Amino acid sequence: MxxxxxxxxxxxxxxxxxxxxxxxxxxxxxxxxxxxxxxxxxxxxxxxxxxxxxxxxxxxxxxxxxxxxxxxxxxxxxxxxxxxxxxxxxxxxxxxxxxxxxxxxxxxxxxxxxxxxxxxxxxxxxxxxxxxxxxxxxxxxxxxxxxxxxxxxxxxxxxxxxxxxxxxxxxxxFVLSREDIVEYCRLRGVILNTEEVDFLVSYTEGWISAVYLCLLGYLQDGRIEHQVSLYELIDKVVYRRISAEAREFLLTICIFDNFTLEQAEYLWCQKDAEVLLRRLAANNAFIRYDRAAGTYYMHNIFTSYLRKMFNRLSLEQKKAVWNKAGKWYVNAGDCIHALDYFYKTADFDNLLAAIEFDKGNSIWSEHKEKLIQYFGDCPVKIKREHLQACLIYAINLFSFNEMELFAEQCEEIGRYIEALPGEMEYEKNQLSGEFELLCIFTKYNHIAGMYEHIQRASCLLKGPSEFIDKNGSWTFGSPSILYMFYREGGQLEQEVQEMNEAIPHYCRLTDGHGLGAESVMQAERYYYIGDFENAEITLHKALYSARSQNQTAIELCALFLQLRLAVVKGELGYVMNNLRQTREEIKHRGLYEYLHTWDMCEGFVFSYLNMTKKVPAWIANGDLQGQSILFPSYAFFNIVWGKALLNSGQYLKLIGLAETFVDHASVFPNLLGLVYTYIYEAVAKSKLGHQEKARLFLEKALAIASPDQVIMPFVENGEYLVAMLAEVEAGGHYPELISRIRGIFPPFEKNRKTMSAELSSGGSKLSLTEREWTIAELITAGMTNRAIGTKLHIAEVTVKKALQNIYAKLGINSRTALARIIIEHRTE
Missing domain, CATH: 3.40.50.300 (P-loop containing nucleotide triphosphate hydrolases)
Incomplete structure (x- = not known):
């Protein structure tokens, strides 16, 4: 049979x-x-x-x-x-x-x-x-x-x-031999003669899909078909053998790689989708049903054939299918796939509506190019009817660092809003208010300019913005508010006051986004001018405000300043515990986007303590482009990286990078980035014996810092600057500022040396047994557990158990982390 x-x-x-x-x-x-x-x-x-x-x-x-x-x-x-x-x-x-x-x-x-x-x-x-x-x-x-x-x-x-x-x-x-083909045919109940077997071997070259199709034809017609191509075989023995209704159904559903019954019913719009699917899956190996997943899968070969047939349909027929698919994905909450299908049909009205429905939550950096293409091809008339989508697109351009396109889009949105008819006054005011909030980013870092847009938005919006995400990072990953907004020498106190005025208005419009930023900036100013008592008092206010509205970005800035104040007091235990606890809290709350921010905080602290080997590797290596750091934070990253280079004696590299550091810090500008860079350059020049050039760079830093009495960058680097500062002071330059630096530096330096020595001695030995240390070294060398067991003449399970003990002792959970610790230990 x-x-x-x-x-x-x-x-x-x-x-x-x-x-x-x-x-x-x-x-x-x-x-x-x-x-x-x-x-x-x-x-x-x-x-x-x-x-x-x-x-x-x-x-x-x-x-x-x-x-x-x-x-x-x-x-x-x-x-x-x-x-x-x-x-x-x-x-x-x-x-x-x-x-x-x-x-x-x-x-x-x-x-x-x-x-x-x-x-x-x-x-x-x-x-x-x-x-x-x-x-x-x-x-x-x-x-x-x-x-x-x-x-x-x-x-x-x-x-x-x-x-x-x-x-x-x-x-x-996977290639079937002659014997395999004969056996496969036998399992299907087919006994072929020698000539037929010879043909199958030659024609299919052991390709099981081709063998299957030839046998399917044999079971239907009693003979092996000598077709020219695989697609012709599929056409004859599969596609033409099913009903016209089933063929139409398959051409409708083939745009999906896999699909559920609900998807099929939605696209087919008829009641018999389940019956058709069951029949097709039962009689065709190219369609299978995964009961556990509740999903139908079509074989790639069959899908390729069907899509070739689909492409022969009229444009209107294809558009009807694509449009249905787009609507399915909107209902399923899959904005990106919906956009793709609406773009195929040139249905820009539904495309922008999908973005508005999703509020941009599905858009990631990998979608940048297609998003730019979609909006670039979208007719102006459609964009005017979907201004919320245009606002979402604009803010994504800013996050993509596409600043030229961002500026163009802002100008375009402004024209669209202006052209709204008079009878749409309420809608026009709401959109104008949202647009004013968007325009804040066009004045980024200029507090007074940003505040003007906030005030205009406040007059227009009747409730909280639907455009600004309260849970989004207010700081672009920066660990310091003052770093972000200190842009003009002699105006720091004024800038702090402007921030105090602007933030409450902005928070009312955004349901608390950025709350506490004004207090952090004020506390940081106190710190930078050496008023540690007021810095700590104001800091507590900042932490309370930020936590009351779950403003993690602001909270981390406050915690970083808290660490720096603890360093001033020499409280190493507090510093180390809070570095660890905050990192664990970030992970526990699933806020992994802030790990880079906290790495910079950690890198800053360890660089100050001259523990360069404990600076996160990506910072010590200057791996800026490969990380999730947005451009507004670049100059702060350079502050940390520059100090790591200084401590490790890479003076030529530091001098070579200084121009780039200055360029990054000059864009908005970020004066702290300039002050620290000039200090580092002064030290590097001095170490290389160029004393006159060193003094010139130091005086550049002093010239920026002096009007606002910003002393802490010099105190934090005082171990390198004492002699040079004395020479500058002897020349009659910046006597008041240098006097204040000298007044704070000695106890500060004493605490730094004590903490550095304590940290160094505490980390000099790892609490591993000799066997565990050997296994850790072999793992770092890239050996597998099996290979380590063979080398040490122990069971693989013993290696695994030892590895678990090593992880527990070192407080880690990965081979990558272990390798980093072992490499750091070797170099200490």
Whole structure:
């Protein structure tokens, strides 16, 4: 009897043996072209072996969509870890990368947990590649990653394989031999003669999809078809054999890579979608239903054929399908996919409406180019009818640092609002008020100019802004408010007063956004002029205000100043505890975007204490571009990096970078960035024996600081400046300012040396046994647990247990963090 079961799966012994090794390696890469049965084979093997499977099929190139899906998978095992991973977001830099790996390492995985990433080739992301590479190197107990792809995984796959981290199953395992083809035919109930077998071997070259289609034709017509192409085979033995209604249904739904019944019903608009799907899945191996996920999947080959047929439809027919798909995604809360489909149909009205509905929450930096394209192609008439979308677009341009486009968009919005008819007075006032809040960014760093827009917005808006996100970072990641807004020499006190006047009005319009910023700036001014008592008093007010409205960005600025005041008093225990506790609180609250801010705070403190090796590596290496630092914070980053360079004796490099530091600090401007840079340049010149040039740069810094009596940058660097300041004072320059610096410096310096010595002695030894230290060194060298066990003649499980003890002793949770500590220890 001839069997005609579309679901018959042929599992060869060799491929089963290859897949059995999944549980011997942290990573298995299954790599072969489309149509070789990779997905089906892996899925069936894991099912038969009762693995704990976390399966994610990639749908497109969107990194954000992929990451959100990955977090949902981990939610099954550890909801808290999944939420933390979502909070970190795609690990696009070293800070987030280490954090993300550490979170996954903290999950307890059941035996044989297998994370499968299907169609991984669609992603093409070095950030994600690096994340999985580090997960693999971490050898997390019970976690095995399987990457199913049409191309090789990452640029380091060969190295991973050589070091024993990775097992590769390539195309050769999937190519059917002559004997395999005969056996596969037998399983389908087909016995072929020698000539027919010869043809199948020659025609299909062992490609199982082609063999399947030829057999399907044989089961239908009793003979092997000699078609020219695979698409002709699909057309004859699959597509033409189903009803006209089913063909129309497939052409409607083929725009999705996978879909739910609800999606199919929404696009099909008829009641028989479920019946059609069940019938198609039962009789066709190219369509399958995943009951656990509630999702239908179509094979890539079949999808490619259907989309080729879809493209032959009239433009109006295609637009109707795309438009429905866009509306589906709006209802599903997936703004980005909705925009893509509305753009295909040139339906800009719905495109901008989707942005307004989403309020821009789905827009990330990876969408920048398409967003610019969509608005660039959108007719002016449509944009005038969707001014909220234009406001959302403008603020995204600012966050993308597309300042020229931002300015153009602001000008455009202003014209649109002005052209609104008189009978729309209320709407015009509301939009004008929101526009005034947007225009604050055009005057960034100029408090008086920003305040003018705030006052105009206050007269126009009848309630809190719907445009400004109260939970957004008010500081652009800066750890200091005064750094952001101190722009004019001799005007610091006036600028503090202007901030005191402006912030209450702004907070009323934004439901508390930025509350406490005025008090932080005032407290910072007291600190910088050496009035530590008033600084601490005002600081408590700032912390209370910021916390009352959950203004984390402002709170961190206040906590940073609190640390600096503790340094003045020599309270090392307080400093170290609060550095650690604040970092843990940031993670606990899922506010990972602020880790870079706190890294800069930590880097500043350790640089001041001359503990350069404890400065976060990305700062010490000047890795600014690879991090989530916005341009307004660049000059503060340079303050920390510059001091690290100074402490490590990299004087030539510091001098070479000084011009860039000055350029960054001159844009808005940020006077503190200039003062610190000139101080560093003076010290570097002096160390290289250029004393006259050194004095000139020091006098540049003094000239900026003197009108406002800003003394702390000089006190903080006093160990390098004492002699030079004495020479400047002897020449009759800046006597009052230098006198105040000299008055504060001695006790300050005494506390600094005491803390530095205490910190250095306390960190001179790691609390590891000799065996643990050896294992830590080998891990840092990149060896796997298995390789370490072999080298030390101990069981792999013993290595894993020792590693857990090492993590507990050092208060870390990842190999990356361990490697950093070991490397730092070697250099101390």
């Amino acid at each position: 001839v069997k005609n079961d579309a679901r018959t799966i042929y599992m060869r012994k060799s491929i089963n043996e290859a897949l059995n090794k999944i549980w011997e390696y942290p990573l298995t890469v299954v790599e072969a072209p489309m149509g070789y049965g990779k997905t089906t084979t892996v899925k069936e093997h894991l099912k038969k072996n009762h693995a704990e499977v976390l399966w994610q099929t990639l749908l497109d190139e969107s990194i954000t969509v992929f990451w959100n899906g990955l977090c949902r998978l981990f939610r099954r095992l550890n909801p808290d870890a999944a939420a933390s991973l979502a909070g970190v977001g795609v690990p696009s830099n070293s800070v987030f990368l280490e954090e993300a790996v550490g979170i996954v390492e903290g999950i307890q995985f059941p035996a044989r947990t297998t994370l499968v990433l299907d169609d991984y080739h669609l992603l093409s992301s070095t950030d994600v590649d690096r994340f999985f590479e580090l997960l693999v190197r971490a050898e997390i107990p019970n976690l095995h990653i399987v990457i199913v792809s049409r191309s090789v995984f990452g640029e380091n796959m060969e190295e991973l394989a050589l070091k024993g981290y990775c097992w590769v199953i390539d195309k050769s395992y």
